[in-house]
Amino acid sequence: MTTEPRLPVAVDAMGGDHAPGEIVAGAIRARDELGVPVVLVGRPDELGDTGGLDVIAASEVIAMDADPAKSVRTMKDSSLVRAAEAVRDGKASAMVSAGNTGATMASALLRIKRLPGVGRPAIATPIPCPGADVPTVLLDAGANAECTPEWLVQFAQMGSVYARQRYGIETPRVGLLSIGEEPTKGTPLVKETHALLAAGEWAAAVGGTFVGNVEGRDVMSPDVDVVVTDGFTGNVVLKTLEGGMKALVKAILATFDTDDSTRAAGDALIPALLPLYAQLDPDNTGGALLLGLNGPCIISHGSSSATAVVNAVKVAVEMVDGDLCGAIGAAIRPA
Amino acid sequence: MTTEPRLPVAVDAMGGDHAPGEIVAGAIRARDELGVPVVLVGRPDELGDTGGLDVIAASEVIAMDADPAKSVRTMKDSSLVRAAEAVRDGKASAMVSAGNTGATMASALLRIKRLPGVGRPAIATPIPCPGADVPTVLLDAGANAECTPEWLVQFAQMGSVYARQRYGIETPRVGLLSIGEEPTKGTPLVKETHALLAAGEWAAAVGGTFVGNVEGRDVMSPDVDVVVTDGFTGNVVLKTLEGGMKALVKAILATFDTDDSTRAAGDALIPALLPLYAQLDPDNTGGALLLGLNGPCIISHGSSSATAVVNAVKVAVEMVDGDLCGAIGAAIRPA
Numbered sequence: 001m002t003t004e005p006r007l008p009v010a011v012d013a014m015g016g017d018h019a020p021g022e023i024v025a026g027a028i029r030a031r032d033e034l035g036v037p038v039v040l041v042g043r044p045d046e047l048g049d050t051g052g053l054d055v056i057a058a059s060e061v062i063a064m065d066a067d068p069a070k071s072v073r074t075m076k077d078s079s080l081v082r083a084a085e086a087v088r089d090g091k092a093s094a095m096v097s098a099g100n101t102g103a104t105m106a107s108a109l110l111r112i113k114r115l116p117g118v119g120r121p122a123i124a125t126p127i128p129c130p131g132a133d134v135p136t137v138l139l140d141a142g143a144n145a146e147c148t149p150e151w152l153v154q155f156a157q158m159g160s161v162y163a164r165q166r167y168g169i170e171t172p173r174v175g176l177l178s179i180g181e182e183p184t185k186g187t188p189l190v191k192e193t194h195a196l197l198a199a200g201e202w203a204a205a206v207g208g209t210f211v212g213n214v215e216g217r218d219v220m221s222p223d224v225d226v227v228v229t230d231g232f233t234g235n236v237v238l239k240t241l242e243g244g245m246k247a248l249v250k251a252i253l254a255t256f257d258t259d260d261s262t263r264a265a266g267d268a269l270i271p272a273l274l275p276l277y278a279q280l281d282p283d284n285t286g287g288a289l290l291l292g293l294n295g296p297c298i299i300s301h302g303s304s305s306a307t308a309v310v311n312a313v314k315v316a317v318e319m320v321d322g323d324l325c326g327a328i329g330a331a332i333r334p335a
Numbered sequence: 336m337t338t339e340p341r342l343p344v345a346v347d348a349m350g351g352d353h354a355p356g357e358i359v360a361g362a363i364r365a366r367d368e369l370g371v372p373v374v375l376v377g378r379p380d381e382l383g384d385t386g387g388l389d390v391i392a393a394s395e396v397i398a399m400d401a402d403p404a405k406s407v408r409t410m411k412d413s414s415l416v417r418a419a420e421a422v423r424d425g426k427a428s429a430m431v432s433a434g435n436t437g438a439t440m441a442s443a444l445l446r447i448k449r450l451p452g453v454g455r456p457a458i459a460t461p462i463p464c465p466g467a468d469v470p471t472v473l474l475d476a477g478a479n480a481e482c483t484p485e486w487l488v489q490f491a492q493m494g495s496v497y498a499r500q501r502y503g504i505e506t507p508r509v510g511l512l513s514i515g516e517e518p519t520k521g522t523p524l525v526k527e528t529h530a531l532l533a534a535g536e537w538a539a540a541v542g543g544t545f546v547g548n549v550e551g552r553d554v555m556s557p558d559v560d561v562v563v564t565d566g567f568t569g570n571v572v573l574k575t576l577e578g579g580m581k582a583l584v585k586a587i588l589a590t591f592d593t594d595d596s597t598r599a600a601g602d603a604l605i606p607a608l609l610p611l612y613a614q615l616d617p618d619n620t621g622g623a624l625l626l627g628l629n630g631p632c633i634i635s636h637g638s639s640s641a642t643a644v645v646n647a648v649k650v651a652v653e654m655v656d657g658d659l660c661g662a663i664g665a666a667i668r669p670a
Contacts, residue, residue, distance in 0.1 A: 217578025243552025
C-alpha cells in the first residue's frame, strides 16, 4: 500500500453495451464500496448523475464494432484514447473499459506503451474452474493472432507474475496449449515454444514452473494455473467455452421447465446452484487484463453491468497496489 | 442400397480402453441389431466368445500411447494395419477403431489411400448442439496440425457432402472458424481461406453455402452446420468442449448432493435430464469420420463402450450405402 494520495482509476464511461448508465453506476459504487478514487472519461452531458465523480471530457465514442486501429488513429478525443492518456500522463493509475476490445488494446498500446523488453502485450483472461477456488489464467486470449515462440515465453512469465499477484499462487504451474502431451505434438510454434519453456531459463526471475503441454480439456481444470497459447487459439478457446457453457446451461434450465414436478425440483435446486452460477458469471471475474504495458488496462466484457465495473475497478486497484507492472517488468528484464 | 452381398465392416477388436471385451460385444450387437455383417480384426485367442463373427487374425497391437507413424511402419501385422488392408483389398467396406487415433489415421492413410485430388484427409467430428436436432460437423478435428488454404477449402467440400449424407441437410451452411466475423480477422491462413470460400467456386459441385467467419461460441450452436478449421485449432476446440462440459456437469451434479431437499429434487429431474445426457454422450454420436479416403474409416473415442461400437458400425454402413466416398470424390474432382 502506498502512503501517497491514491491516483484514480480511469473508467471509460462510453464503452459497453450498457454504457453509460451501468458504467457510471458501477463507477460510483466502486468509489463508495471500495473507498477508492475513480474518474470517468466521456461526454459530460451524456453521463447523467455522476455522484460527484470527476470527469475527463472526451467528445468522441469509438463504436463497439468500429475498426480498432483506424478509430484510435482518427478519434483522438475519444473516451478510450483519453482514458489511456490519463494513465500515461500520471492522472490515473489504471484504465477500465467494457468497450471495443480491439480499440481498447490499441489505445493502451499506443498511449500507455509497452514495458521495456516486452515483445507484445497479451490479454490474460481468468477461466473459472467449477468447484475450484481459483480460475486458470489463459493468455493470450486474443491480442495477437500470430505469435513467435519468444512472445509465448514472455506470456508464460507475465502470466506467472499475474497468477501469483492476483490469486496468491506462489509457484504457478504453466502449461502450453497443444494437441497432445508429447513435446513433438502440435505446430512448429508450439514445438519451439515447448523447447524454450522446458529449458527453464524463463522461470529464473519469475518462479513459475513448466508442467509441459496441456490440452483443451485442461483449460477448465484445477491442474494448471496458467495456460499459454497464441491469441488466435486463445480467443477461440475462450469463446468456445462461453458458447458451450451457455448452451448447456440453457438446455439444463429448459429441462427444469418440463412439468410441475420438474419446476418444483428446479426451484428447490436454485439456492444450491447460485454459487456455481456466480462463479461462472463473467461479471464476477473482474475482467481480462492486458499484460505487458506501463500501467494496468482492464478489459471488461461488452455486456458488463455495474457489478462488473465494481469488480474491474477492484482488480485494477489490487494490481496497482501490488505493482503488477513493476513485477512484470522485472521478470522480463531481470536486473 | 446395393443388391450384391454386403461386405462386412472391419472392427479393430484390440483398440480402445475397454478392448477387446466391449469392442467384441459391440460388434456382435451390431450384427444382431443392425443385421449387417461385421468382421473382427485382432488376436483370435484374446477375443473370447466372438458370437460366430469371422476374425481376421493380426498378431500385434498398437498401444494407445504408441508413436503413430513408427508403429504403423513397424507393426505390419497389427490389428489396425490389417483392418485398413481389409478395406483396401475389398474384404471389408469400412473400418472402425477405438484405438490410437494417430495410428488409425496413419494406417488408413497408408493402406486405404486418399481419393484422387484430396490434399489431406480430415477428421470430421459431430459436435452435439443441446436442444437442436442435428450436431454441427467440426473438421479438421486433429488430423493435420498445419494446413494450407486449399486443404481447408476441401474440408468445406468434404464436410458439406458429409453433413448432407449423414444429417440430411440439403444446403449445409459452412462457417470458417476465426476470432471475429470480419474477413480481415484471424491468421493469414484464415484470411486466405476466407477469400477462397467467399469466391464460391468450391460449392459448385457440393451444394454448400459459405456463411462467413464464425467464432468459438458458434461451434455448439444450431446456426451453422459445418465448421472448418485447421487440425490444431479443431482438436483444441473439441477437447475444450469435452473438458468444459464434463467440469460443468460434474459441478451441477455436486449441487444436487447438497442436502436431502436437493437430492430429492435431483431425483425428480433425472428423467427430464436423460435425453440431454444422451445427446451429449459421445457413445451415441457414432464417432468421428476420417474423410477423403477411398473407404470410410470411423474413429471412435478411446473409452468406447459396446454401444459406441454399435453406433460406429451403423454410421459406417450408412456411409457405405450412401457412397460417401464416391460423393466426396465427385465433389473434389468434378467430372
